[in-house]
Amino acid sequence: MVADDKKSLIDSLRKAGLSAAAITAAWPSWWTEEAEESPSGRAELRFALARRLGLEPRPLLGERVEFVWNDEAKFKHLNAQDEAQRAALTSFGMSIGRLLLRATPAQVTAAAPADILREAILVGNAYVDLNSLVATCWTLGIPVIYLRVFPLDTKSMHAMVVRSDGRFAILLGRDATYPAPVAFTLAHELGHAMLGHLDGAPALIDLEDPALAHDGDDQEDEADRFALTLLTGSPDPDIQTNLDRFNAPTLARAVLDVARQYRIEPGTLALCVAHRTRAWPVAMSALKFIYAEPKPAWREVNGIADRMIVWDDLGDDAALYLRNVMIGGDA
Numbered sequence: 001m002v003a004d005d006k007k008s009l010i011d012s013l014r015k016a017g018l019s020a021a022a023i024t025a026a027w028p029s030w031w032t033e034e035a036e037e038s039p040s041g042r043a044e045l046r047f048a049l050a051r052r053l054g055l056e057p058r059p060l061l062g063e064r065v066e067f068v069w070n071d072e073a074k075f076k077h078l079n080a081q082d083e084a085q086r087a088a089l090t091s092f093g094m095s096i097g098r099l100l101l102r103a104t105p106a107q108v109t110a111a112a113p114a115d116i117l118r119e120a121i122l123v124g125n126a127y128v129d130l131n132s133l134v135a136t137c138w139t140l141g142i143p144v145i146y147l148r149v150f151p152l153d154t155k156s157m158h159a160m161v162v163r164s165d166g167r168f169a170i171l172l173g174r175d176a177t178y179p180a181p182v183a184f185t186l187a188h189e190l191g192h193a194m195l196g197h198l199d200g201a202p203a204l205i206d207l208e209d210p211a212l213a214h215d216g217d218d219q220e221d222e223a224d225r226f227a228l229t230l231l232t233g234s235p236d237p238d239i240q241t242n243l244d245r246f247n248a249p250t251l252a253r254a255v256l257d258v259a260r261q262y263r264i265e266p267g268t269l270a271l272c273v274a275h276r277t278r279a280w281p282v283a284m285s286a287l288k289f290i291y292a293e294p295k296p297a298w299r300e301v302n303g304i305a306d307r308m309i310v311w312d313d314l315g316d317d318a319a320l321y322l323r324n325v326m327i328g329g330d331a
């Protein structure tokens, strides 16, 4: 009986498109079969799941799944995803973003131009890299985490900015083995926040990698220019290489040689050259030679987040949920 009830609840959530990983992460730790036997326990379970997954609580009492956020978010690089999937993505992201903001000291985030932010970061760093960028976001009162649990069965989001009460949170989706591409994504998302692209929208979702997908969207171009200015000092960096022909190791050596002089992180420099010359595969394999070892970006980003989040501001169960989402199933 009890098992049937749990099963039918999970079935409803799965049918709405939510992934098993998201349901498992959101499942409250206090839940027991005894709790499920009492009407209040059953209600409590549904309220907790609704809050965490961004669902309307009342319909869920009757096993009906309605997302809190439907078509309010801005989607960039929209592909064939259906409306229900977009609602699931937005609602999940909003609930995580708000949870994060609850545990991040409030800060009035003044819109800062990219060149001013770059100057501030360069006071204490050789260049703007992923670490210093993540730290700067937190200093601005903008939490940044990697999602390790996705609301949909297919990983279908590059990154997302959530806006709540005039504050922002950034959720990164697709993981990378090296930091430079992630630094670009983060700088691009910060650009969306700083450039007012979320005015009137609760969330902005980049479904595809903005570095690769260009579809004549002005806000995408603006966010790219913001990112490049922040990372390189120019919205359109003219990085020349004196190598007529280069391969991955020679490009790696060249960018390592000049990174400090240009004050551009070596991996970012390689990506700039790739952008100029359309030599993406060479630049991507140059990253292997630039960094001593592959380092999943999510560990670095969520490591900083773990130190910055004021865990005590969340209840034990909400904190556990956020940790689940930040660690995922294969930690």
Ligand SMILES: [Zn+2]
Pocket: 076, 188, 192, 206, 210, 219, 220, 223
């Ligand atoms: Zn974008």
